Amino acid sequence: MKIIKRNAFYAQSGGVTSVINASACGVIESSRKHKKYINKLYAGKNGILGALKQELIDTSLESTKDVKNLKNTPGGIFGSCRYKLKDYKKDATDYETLVKVFDAYNIGYFFYNGGGDSQDTTNKISEYCSHKGYDIKCIGIPKTVDNDLPLIDCSPGFGSVAKYTAISTVEAGLDVASMCETSTKVFILEVMGRHAGWIAASSALANESRNKPPHIILFPEIKFNETLFLNKVNESINRFGYCVVVASEGVKNRKGKFLAESGAKDAFGHSQLGGVAPYLAELIKTKKGHKCHWAVADYLQRSARHIASKTDVEQAYALGVYAVDIAVRGKNAVMASIKRVSNKPYRWKLASVPLSKVANVEKKLPRKYISSDGYHITKSCRDYIEPLIKGEDYPKFRNGTPIYTSFKNKKVPKKIK
Amino acid sequence: MKIIKRNAFYAQSGGVTSVINASACGVIESSRKHKKYINKLYAGKNGILGALKQELIDTSLESTKDVKNLKNTPGGIFGSCRYKLKDYKKDATDYETLVKVFDAYNIGYFFYNGGGDSQDTTNKISEYCSHKGYDIKCIGIPKTVDNDLPLIDCSPGFGSVAKYTAISTVEAGLDVASMCETSTKVFILEVMGRHAGWIAASSALANESRNKPPHIILFPEIKFNETLFLNKVNESINRFGYCVVVASEGVKNRKGKFLAESGAKDAFGHSQLGGVAPYLAELIKTKKGHKCHWAVADYLQRSARHIASKTDVEQAYALGVYAVDIAVRGKNAVMASIKRVSNKPYRWKLASVPLSKVANVEKKLPRKYISSDGYHITKSCRDYIEPLIKGEDYPKFRNGTPIYTSFKNKKVPKKIK
Numbered sequence: 010m011k012i013i014k015r016n017a018f019y020a021q022s023g024g025v026t027s028v029i030n031a032s033a034c035g036v037i038e039s040s041r042k043h044k045k046y047i048n049k050l051y052a053g054k055n056g057i058l059g060a061l062k063q064e065l066i067d068t069s070l071e072s073t074k075d076v077k078n079l080k081n082t083p084g085g086i087f088g089s090c091r092y093k094l095k096d097y098k099k100d101a102t103d104y105e106t107l108v109k110v111f112d113a114y115n116i117g118y119f120f121y122n123g124g125g126d127s128q129d130t131t132n133k134i135s136e137y138c139s140h141k142g143y144d145i146k147c148i149g150i151p152k153t154v155d156n157d158l159p160l161i162d163c164s165p166g167f168g169s170v171a172k173y174t175a176i177s178t179v180e181a182g183l184d185v186a187s188m189c190e191t192s193t194k195v196f197i198l199e200v201m202g203r204h205a206g207w208i209a210a211s212s213a214l215a216n217e218s219r220n221k222p223p224h225i226i227l228f229p230e231i232k233f234n235e236t237l238f239l240n241k242v243n244e245s246i247n248r249f250g251y252c253v254v255v256a257s258e259g260v261k262n263r264k265g266k267f268l269a270e271s272g273a274k275d276a277f278g279h280s281q282l283g284g285v286a287p288y289l290a291e292l293i294k295t296k297k298g299h300k301c302h303w304a305v306a307d308y309l310q311r312s313a314r315h316i317a318s319k320t321d322v323e324q325a326y327a328l329g330v331y332a333v334d335i336a337v338r339g340k341n342a343v344m345a346s347i348k349r350v351s352n353k354p355y356r357w358k359l360a361s362v363p364l365s366k367v368a369n370v371e372k373k374l375p376r377k378y379i380s381s382d383g384y385h386i387t388k389s390c391r392d393y394i395e396p397l398i399k400g401e402d403y404p405k406f407r408n409g410t411p412i413y414t415s416f417k418n419k420k421v422p423k424k425i426k
Numbered sequence: 427m428k429i430i431k432r433n434a435f436y437a438q439s440g441g442v443t444s445v446i447n448a449s450a451c452g453v454i455e456s457s458r459k460h461k462k463y464i465n466k467l468y469a470g471k472n473g474i475l476g477a478l479k480q481e482l483i484d485t486s487l488e489s490t491k492d493v494k495n496l497k498n499t500p501g502g503i504f505g506s507c508r509y510k511l512k513d514y515k516k517d518a519t520d521y522e523t524l525v526k527v528f529d530a531y532n533i534g535y536f537f538y539n540g541g542g543d544s545q546d547t548t549n550k551i552s553e554y555c556s557h558k559g560y561d562i563k564c565i566g567i568p569k570t571v572d573n574d575l576p577l578i579d580c581s582p583g584f585g586s587v588a589k590y591t592a593i594s595t596v597e598a599g600l601d602v603a604s605m606c607e608t609s610t611k612v613f614i615l616e617v618m619g620r621h622a623g624w625i626a627a628s629s630a631l632a633n634e635s636r637n638k639p640p641h642i643i644l645f646p647e648i649k650f651n652e653t654l655f656l657n658k659v660n661e662s663i664n665r666f667g668y669c670v671v672v673a674s675e676g677v678k679n680r681k682g683k684f685l686a687e688s689g690a691k692d693a694f695g696h697s698q699l700g701g702v703a704p705y706l707a708e709l710i711k712t713k714k715g716h717k718c719h720w721a722v723a724d725y726l727q728r729s730a731r732h733i734a735s736k737t738d739v740e741q742a743y744a745l746g747v748y749a750v751d752i753a754v755r756g757k758n759a760v761m762a763s764i765k766r767v768s769n770k771p772y773r774w775k776l777a778s779v780p781l782s783k784v785a786n787v788e789k790k791l792p793r794k795y796i797s798s799d800g801y802h803i804t805k806s807c808r809d810y811i812e813p814l815i816k817g818e819d820y821p822k823f824r825n826g827t828p829i830y831t832s833f834k835n836k837k838v839p840k841k842i843k
Contacts, residue, residue: 021604024605025601025604025605027597055607055608056608058607058608082600083597083600083601084597084599084600084601084603084604085604085605086604088603088604088606088607089604089605089607090607090608090609091605091608091609092608172826172827175826175827176732176827176828177726177730179827179828179830180444180500180501180725180726180729180730180731180732180828181724181725181726181729182501183499183500183501183729183830184442184500184501184725184728184729185725186501186505187438187442187501187502187503187505187506188441188442188502188506188508190472190475190505190506190507191472191473191475191507191508191509192507192508196724196725198726214825214826214827215827215828284704286722287701287704302724302725303722303724304721304722304723304724304725304726305703305720305721305722306721306723306726307598307613307719307720307721308597308598308601308602308613308719308721309594309597309598309615309721309723309726311601312597312598312600312601313594313597314597315593315597315733316732316733318826395825395826398825398826398827399825399826400826401820401823403818403820406818408631408812408815408816409589409592409631409735409812409814409815409816409817410589410592410593410596410631410632410815411593411596411597411632413596413600
């Protein structure tokens with residue numbers, strides 16, 4: 010059978026992670042190995058917008074060395090986007106454009122690297138193309154620091170932010186412990202996690218004992234109770250002299266409202282959050298009179314490539330490689346996924362799962378992973394997260410800072426007027 | 427001449443750093459080597475309070491291995507304090523207590539590890555003891571992330587927070603650059619530095635070009651001009667698509683008032699809860715309509731031992747060793763200091779400087795280190811900071827998180843009723 014060579018299209022979507030470029034590296038390297046099937050790999054500038062606007066980057070112009078170093082570079086090298094395609098049954102405009110562009114550039118493989126919304130996008134594009142008789146293999150490559158994707162053991166990006174959070178908590182905890190006699194009594198670290206408390210949970214990984222930081226974890230899955238919380242803070246100060254609190258940005262009150270809403274909404278209609286830590290600090294100061302310090306890690310946590318988890322980097326890279334492998338073998342409308350084979354020793358394998366089952370499902374922290382009082386994690390949660398943060402994968406340094414790659418990112422001429 | 431063996435007292439003071447324990451390690455190891463002069467090294471629990479309250483820790487009970495690992499552990503292992511001794515000419519109560527305690531425990535060497543206030547304390551204690559005829563060698567060991575101590579090339583603790591800030595800025599910058607097309611346009615990182623902009627300045631170390639993050643640095647040394655600042659933000663977005671701002675916590679407006687305390691209200695009419703970063707984010711959102719993200723690093727920056735500067739660790743350790751060396755050789759009322767011998771290659775040596783000249787002098791960022799427009803650093807500033815962040819000194823890891831030391835910290839019985 011004669012193999013028809015086609016081109017491929019890869020794009021990054023949604024909030025980036027410190028290892029999404031490791032997946033990109035895997036996709037590029039794997040595409041270069043599959044020369045029998047794939048002619049050129051184009052990357053979309055700013056996610057799917059790169060296809061919609063005919064802003065296609067020719068990845069063949071990047072050197073082998075730069076591609077290799079991409080594995081160590083945080084951020085999204087081609088630019089990402091927050092752009093949600095409409096339901097094509099209601100408005101097919103974008104889909105029509107996509108098929109035209111795909112056809113003009115002879116795209117036979119579509120790789121979309123993103124979270125839940127992006128898997129949904131990939132699924133819709135696959136459906137529409139099939140419906141229109143356009144031959145293309147659509148593969149989702151997972152990523153999200155939130156770890157809320159279903160049908161995968163863990164989302165690439167999570168292990169590294171979990172490692173960052175665990176380390177930051179133990180380090181800041183040692184700082185507060187030193188200062189608490191005459192100064193700061195409470196330290197609050199705000200971490201990401203709008204609906205799922207995975208990142209907050211990971212703050213407990215460095216210390217096994219509940220007598221050590223974090224003394225209190227606030228999850229979006231558990232409704233905030235002001236009185237109980239303030240009592241817990243006091244109890245911790247009485248017992249240990251200080252209290253370290255780690256709070257998910259998505260902590261909600263009894264009425265289901267975010268404790269600190271900024272009022273702004275993003276392109277998906279999600280509320281833009283930030284400010285739980287200062288909210289809690291003010292509450293503690295006003296109601297209990299303790300001196301508080303607070304930190305909001307924001308983008309620092311999800312871009313901290315310098316302290317990425319080796320496991321996470323390896324998985325992100327392997328998923329990129331695997332996505333291309335299965336696409337050229339004819340798979341379609343699936344997401345590259347990870348299955349856990351065993352805990353101790355930790356073993357995992359690659360698999361593919363139907364996109365239709367992934368789209369729009371959010372994996373929250375199960376109740377059995379949260380301690381009975383709602384303020385800490387259980388042993389089973391620790392057993393689940395621990396392998397994901399294992400191993401260090403330091404970038405190379407020059408003059409005290411990491412050497413991160415930049416790409417030429419040369420766009421190809423537009424083919425459609 | 428017969429050497430009279432005495433005991434020594436060491437304590438940590440003020441805000442801790444990620445390398446103050448490296449100085450403690452140096453003091454302990456050096457004291458153990460000088461057995462001819464020093465019998466026991468006691469450490470004060472919570473700084474000078476440990477002496478005032480007779481809470482003395484017997485460091486001889488800590489194992490060689492634990493002491494060695496102390497070099498890699500952030501925070502203050504014996505506890506620190508914020509406690510300023512009064513002028514003994516006005517109120518000598520504390521000084522009388524100190525001399526009584528020193529005498530009871532046969533303390534012949536006093537090592538105080540802290541910033542400007544602590545050097546002042548050390549100086550006053552030295553003066554008072556000399557005035558009372560109590561024989562003791564008082565040596566200040568410098569530390570402060572703020573880098574504002576005079577008569578020393580750099581303050582131990584600064585190099586590591588500078589490295590953390592440089593890396594965090596470049597990493598978060600790559601994140602924002604990926605997202606700016608459809609989402610976040612401005613990222614603001616708030617760093618420490620109430621009166622001196624050294625830490626903010628260090629954010630520029632990873633990128634030589636002003637076209638790369640940070641695009642704008644706000645120093646406490648330069649009065650904040652709202653109009654100019656907002657124009658700069660717009661200019662950066664127009665040119666690069668996004669803008670990264672690094673702001674010192676101590677940025678002040680034209681009236682000399684801290685921005686963080688200027689009584690701004692957030693979108694819901696709540697008073698801003700402190701924090702220059704959220705203040706600036708709100709300002710930009712309200713006046714220019716750009717989507718902002720912000721981070722406040724707070725204690726994370728000064729406890730980030732996982733990414734400490736090797737130069738900084740070496741200097742902190744060497745100063746601890748040196749302090750004991752000069753004390754047993756009879757030096758008194760001096761601070762152990764660092765002199766820069768050359769820039770390229772970077773060479774430094776140890777020295778001692780009179781405490782009387784160190785006390786109550788604050789070294790701000792010189793104007794020549796700030797670019798003419800006031801929003802960036804100059805080449806001379808880069809040349810000064812670069813060697814201080816050089817080298818990595820990773821702690822050992824177990825199960826994905828660093829192995830940090832804990833001490834027995836056993837107190838000796840009180841000798842005075």
